Amino acid sequence: MAGTRRRTARGAAVATAVLLGGMLPGAQAASGMQEIDAGLAYTCDFPEGEHPVKVRIAVKFPGSAQAGQVIQPEDMALDLTLPEAATAGLAGSGAAAVSAEARLSVDVAQEGRSARAEWVGTAGAPVPVPETGELTLSTAGSVPYVKPGAPGELSFKASALSVELAVRKADGTPAEPPSVSATCVVDADQETTLATVGVGGGAETPTPGPSASDEWPDDEEQGEPVAPEIGKRAKESVSASAPSCVGDPMNEEGRDMVAYVAGYANVTKLDGATKFPPACARIHTYDGENYFEFPYVHAILNAAIVLDYQGKPQLPPTRGTFLTFGFMPTTATLEMTQIPPEPDSPKDRNVVSHGITDLLNGGFTKTTTTVDMDFVLRLYDVEVNGVALDVGKNCRTERPFRLSLAGLGTWDAEKGNVGYTVVTGGTLTGSVTIPPFKGCGAEEDLDSLFTASLSGSPGFVKQVQGAPCVPSTGGACTPEYQPQDIPKASR
Numbered sequence: 001m002a003g004t005r006r007r008t009a010r011g012a013a014v015a016t017a018v019l020l021g022g023m024l025p026g027a028q029a030a031s032g033m034q035e036i037d038a039g040l041a042y043t044c045d046f047p048e049g050e051h052p053v054k055v056r057i058a059v060k061f062p063g064s065a066q067a068g069q070v071i072q073p074e075d076m077a078l079d080l081t082l083p084e085a086a087t088a089g090l091a092g093s094g095a096a097a098v099s100a101e102a103r104l105s106v107d108v109a110q111e112g113r114s115a116r117a118e119w120v121g122t123a124g125a126p127v128p129v130p131e132t133g134e135l136t137l138s139t140a141g142s143v144p145y146v147k148p149g150a151p152g153e154l155s156f157k158a159s160a161l162s163v164e165l166a167v168r169k170a171d172g173t174p175a176e177p178p179s180v181s182a183t184c185v186v187d188a189d190q191e192t193t194l195a196t197v198g199v200g201g202g203a204e205t206p207t208p209g210p211s212a213s214d215e216w217p218d219d220e221e222q223g224e225p226v227a228p229e230i231g232k233r234a235k236e237s238v239s240a241s242a243p244s245c246v247g248d249p250m251n252e253e254g255r256d257m258v259a260y261v262a263g264y265a266n267v268t269k270l271d272g273a274t275k276f277p278p279a280c281a282r283i284h285t286y287d288g289e290n291y292f293e294f295p296y297v298h299a300i301l302n303a304a305i306v307l308d309y310q311g312k313p314q315l316p317p318t319r320g321t322f323l324t325f326g327f328m329p330t331t332a333t334l335e336m337t338q339i340p341p342e343p344d345s346p347k348d349r350n351v352v353s354h355g356i357t358d359l360l361n362g363g364f365t366k367t368t369t370t371v372d373m374d375f376v377l378r379l380y381d382v383e384v385n386g387v388a389l390d391v392g393k394n395c396r397t398e399r400p401f402r403l404s405l406a407g408l409g410t411w412d413a414e415k416g417n418v419g420y421t422v423v424t425g426g427t428l429t430g431s432v433t434i435p436p437f438k439g440c441g442a443e444e445d446l447d448s449l450f451t452a453s454l455s456g457s458p459g460f461v462k463q464v465q466g467a468p469c470v471p472s473t474g475g476a477c478t479p480e481y482q483p484q485d486i487p488k489a490s491r
Contacts, residue, residue, distance in 0.1 A: 039055070042185065055078065061073050068149065077139070092175075098135070100123045103121075121141040165179060266418065297356070332382040336377055353371065367408070369421065372404050374403075375400060377397045405430035425465040467484070
């Protein structure tokens with residue numbers, strides 16, 4: 001078995017490279033623009049059912065480019081037209097105005113090799129929901145650049161689409177639910193090619209290195225084309241609402257990444273949820289284990305995730321409101337401090353990702369990831385029914401507790417990456433049980449008050465990790481080496 005595992009290391013590396021394809025750096029742009037205005041039909045799975053959605057995509061592409069140079073699409077606009085049935089569903093839920101964020105997957109292909117880019121369009125002011133008829137939502141945004149590594153025609157094809165609607169009531173406050181999400185598939189039997197760009201041989205084509213083993217087929221032999229590289233979105237910078245999360249570009253091994261995470265944590269006793277704003281996560285990967293069990297390639301990745309807020313291993317503090325004893329509104333600042341895993345310790349790495357690639361099924365890959373993080377929760381700045389309650393400086397859980405999260409991701413040639421992997425981001429779900437509190441109360445013992453209100457039954461947790469920035473390559477990074485992708489918390 002040991003010999004088999006060594007022979008299949010090349011295949012596992014290729015499978016990993018597929019996941020990392022969206023994180024490569026780029027250079028400068030090409031010239032001559034062509035204007036594209038395309039209409040496509042999608043079917044979107046809204047909470048109340050499926051609805052047809054018309055999508056209009058406008059964007060400018062260079063008419064031609066050279067191998068090794070960046071192709072930068074510009075002026076991307078994406079309009080969504082919801083049918084009357086979907087509009088009626090929004091109006092029936094009390095929605096008076098809606099704004100949208102659209103994420104369009106675009107497959108970039110050249111000479112049989114492809115990569116997937118994500119185009120993100122966001123709306124400005126909310127649009128009123130009409131009483132009858134269709135609803136059109138306009139979004140716009142910048143998109144990633146693409147760098148072809150070889151000459152040959154480069155095509156851009158529209159693929160999967162996800163939509164998130166921010167819903168507001170007539171008084172401007174968020175509706176319930178405050179957002180509506182839908183995943184969409186492009187209807188069959190229609191041309192999805194948005195543009196083609198002719199690529200000349202003006203730059204030197206990269207030469208792949210030697211094969212790791214003659215016993216494992218090497219699909220990057222000399223002279224074969226390489227997949228286009230997907231770079232950063234144009235003119236993108238980190239939102240002022242996100243904390244600093246700067247990576248170290250001098251880490252040449254590429255083991256370190258930084259990513260933003262955001263999410264909600266439910267307290268079962270209170271039948272409510274607390275929203276945690278975007279936080280910085282530093283990810284260090286270790287040597288993995290790759291082995292072969294025909295027809296499967298197994299790739300096991302171990303990593304350590306440590307939170308970083310102003311130099312401390314914690315989430316940004318957030319305000320939460322709960323009902324003490326079921327009727328008394330209590331508001332407090334929640335501070336979640338992580339007990340970090342021991343650096344470079346094999347027994348304390350808190351992330352395990354196991355990917356299985358089926359060689360007989362088109363390279364279909366299924367990846368299961370578990371993340372275990374230990375925390376201590378502290379409460380301060382407490383108010384009960386609007387009146388300050390002095391709980392002291394050390395009102396916290398009496399012991400650390402574990403937050404266990406899991407994510408599932410898949411990859412295939414048709415859909416690309418779906419779900420969660422460490423290197424692409426996505427949604428993680430799990431649960432946490434809060435221990436009893438101690439040290440609460442400056443002049444009186446308030447431990448039992450918070451223990452009765454918050455501790456005990458497991459609560460559901462949903463966290464969204466954005467695509468990581470890889471500082472050593474600049475992939476998915478801003479010019480300041482911070483992550484481009486700032487996820488939105490969703491329930």
